[in-house]
Amino acid sequence: MDRAAIDRAAAILAEARLDRRRLAALPETCRPRSPDEGYAVQARAHERLSAAGWGAIAGLKIGCTTAVMQRYLGIGEPCAGGVFGHATHREAADFRCADHHRIGVEFEIAVLLGADLPPRTGGYRRDEVAPAVAACMAAIEIVDIRYEDYGGLGAPTLIADDFFNVGSVLGAPCSAWRRLDLARLQGRALLNGAEIGNGEGRDILGHPLEALAWLASCWSRLGRTVPAGAFVSLGSFVETFYPQPGDVARCEVAGLGAAEARFV
Numbered sequence: 001m002d003r004a005a006i007d008r009a010a011a012i013l014a015e016a017r018l019d020r021r022r023l024a025a026l027p028e029t030c031r032p033r034s035p036d037e038g039y040a041v042q043a044r045a046h047e048r049l050s051a052a053g054w055g056a057i058a059g060l061k062i063g064c065t066t067a068v069m070q071r072y073l074g075i076g077e078p079c080a081g082g083v084f085g086h087a088t089h090r091e092a093a094d095f096r097c098a099d100h101h102r103i104g105v106e107f108e109i110a111v112l113l114g115a116d117l118p119p120r121t122g123g124y125r126r127d128e129v130a131p132a133v134a135a136c137m138a139a140i141e142i143v144d145i146r147y148e149d150y151g152g153l154g155a156p157t158l159i160a161d162d163f164f165n166v167g168s169v170l171g172a173p174c175s176a177w178r179r180l181d182l183a184r185l186q187g188r189a190l191l192n193g194a195e196i197g198n199g200e201g202r203d204i205l206g207h208p209l210e211a212l213a214w215l216a217s218c219w220s221r222l223g224r225t226v227p228a229g230a231f232v233s234l235g236s237f238v239e240t241f242y243p244q245p246g247d248v249a250r251c252e253v254a255g256l257g258a259a260e261a262r263f264v
Contacts, residue, residue, distance in 0.1 A: 211232075
């Protein structure tokens with residue numbers, strides 16, 4: 001894609017989100033054909049949304065890092081998106097269902113970075129990203145099915161549009177996470193106090209920090225830094241759930257605490 005096509009695609013995506021319109025397929029003349037083209041459009045769309053008043057990106061989310069989500073979406077590899085600061089909440093938050101097309105909730109583990117992960121030759125391994133992690137936490141990602149037919153859009157377009165993200169709720173950070181076996185942490189998805197699903201840390205690419213290493217390597221290939229101070233949500237250990245007004249969703253991760261989302 002040339003710069004004009006990237007800008008045109010980013011304008012369509014940003015305007016649809018600002019106007020809360022359902023998104024159809026991008027025109028053939030500006031549709032990303034590869035993940036890297038999707039990330040190029042994503043970066044330009046972020047610039048447009050920031051300039052329109054959404055502010056800065058506070059963190060990143062990674063989708064399709066677990067077998068359950070890869071099967072659910074029919075996408076066999078991880079995909080990353082941005083999360084804006086205005087859509088990032090701490091410990092608990094309310095969400096208006098009427099503000100979204102089809103709001104969904106995902107149950108995750110997230111990390112907070114205390115150091116940059118800059119571009120480097122050969123990318124990153126799990127043991128190389130671990131020193132940059134300042135804290136781990138339970139997290140909820142809020143998504144919106146804002147498409148006429150997301151199954152027909154293709155992963156590059158979904159990447160360009162932040163892979164469904166509309167916000168995150170981050171639990172209290174645990175700085176003593178190195179005392180825990182992240183791969184064996186038990187996660188529970190609760191709806192109105194009843195368990196609707198569960199998983200383990202190792203469901204996320206075998207180990208949660210493998211997802212962070214994947215992201216750092218992906219960003220490295222694109223010449224980008226995963227910055228200190230950013231959070232990274234590592235993927236849902238259960239299938240997306242679509243709440244109704246009045247529902248309360250809670251993500252509990254043993255040793256890391258909880259995050260809660262209330263739907264009104």
